[in-house]
Amino acid sequence: MKLPLTLSVNGVSYPLEVAPSTTLLEAVRGDVGLTGAKEGCDDSECGACMMLLDGKPVNSCSYLALQADGREVTTVEGLSDGASLSPLQRAFLAHGGVQCGFCTPGMLISATALLEANPRPMEDEVRIALSGNLCRCTGYDGIVKAVLEVSAGG
């Protein structure tokens, strides 16, 4: 059985029909077709699936798509302005905060949420906030430096 759902992703409305058990991650990747957010653990441990829901972070593998009906979803694809990357994305590139890239969409969303809540975090606060996002390459150093650079207005 499928139910109707209007999912607004990065400002675009998508009329969908999903099963009640469909997660937000499955709907965005499989039905909308935006594959930036990743399925890592499917267990709310790794943060690779992180999106913003009405501006607040959510592990989308653990959130029912139907509960996002009529709300605003932001994925990594929504952080850039067309071809123009966000300051955070540019900082990730500049600091090599990307290795295999699998955690990067979740890291970017998580760091975006952190900077929204706390525009000038200390390094320890960055490390704690991002410790809900696992980097399997252990490439945390460049990621932390990138977030700190943006937080300092660099």
Add this chain to the structure above:
Amino acid sequence: MRSAFISAATLDEALSAIAEGARPVAGGTDLVVGARQGKSPLPASLVAIHRLDELHHLGAGDGLLRLGALATHAEIAADPVVLERPTALADASSIVGSHATRAQGTIGGNLMNASPAMETGGPLMVFGATVTLRSEAGERQVPVAELMTGPGTTAAEAGELLTAVELPLPVEGTGSAYVRLEYRRQMEIAVVGATAALSFSAGAVDWAAVAITALAPTIRLVPAAADGLLGSDGGAAAVAAAAQAAAQASEPISDVRASADYRRAMAEVVTRRALTAAVSRARGEAVPVPASSAVFGGTT
């Protein structure tokens, strides 16, 4: 036939669905994760309650702190009254899951999931919090200390929804802290946890409460630990004796995260640290929230 999923627009609609067997879902941070892990399949009938504004509130008045079931961990951790008075609750709420969990996860879901390792239960118990359970037939109040009856089980009956949590604000000068042993800074739940709360009068402890977490089938108060502190100066010897009493009251299990022996050994350490932080706060000394980070040290 009832749909397998409805998004309730009113509390009555939610209660009606729950009366017919639907399970409530708010943040989904336990229910959906559990289903994805294969621990327990997603219930056949769900009622989403996240749009019920009447359950989404947080405020203090008349000496009480009132939390709607949909108050999120992030909202609780940032509330100035929570930070100032029942500080242990701020300690706990600020370390639930990650910032994604805290943005979506609710106090109502956290309690009704009834994990013996969850963070907010100990602080709510030491402050004598009660919950409101509501059904189509009416509502009743149940102390948090009696709500959780075992791992994943509660005293709530079929058809009942937790709608609110209420706790008496501790008197000014009360110091409290929740501390957990953790392997990871986020997306963690207590390996062992302890809550301590106390106040002083003329240099002697005149009220105390201690609760232990992830050390028994439910989070539990330890009256023996609290009673031993009364009349003491809250110094190292009194704290050590109370920590030993907390360890003696523990009945830990061995699981993938820790052996029973290790948990028993850490019960004393973690309780001592919670008590030490609570004493410091009662004396007006600054202990940052969350106390766990403060007493175990930062990452850098």
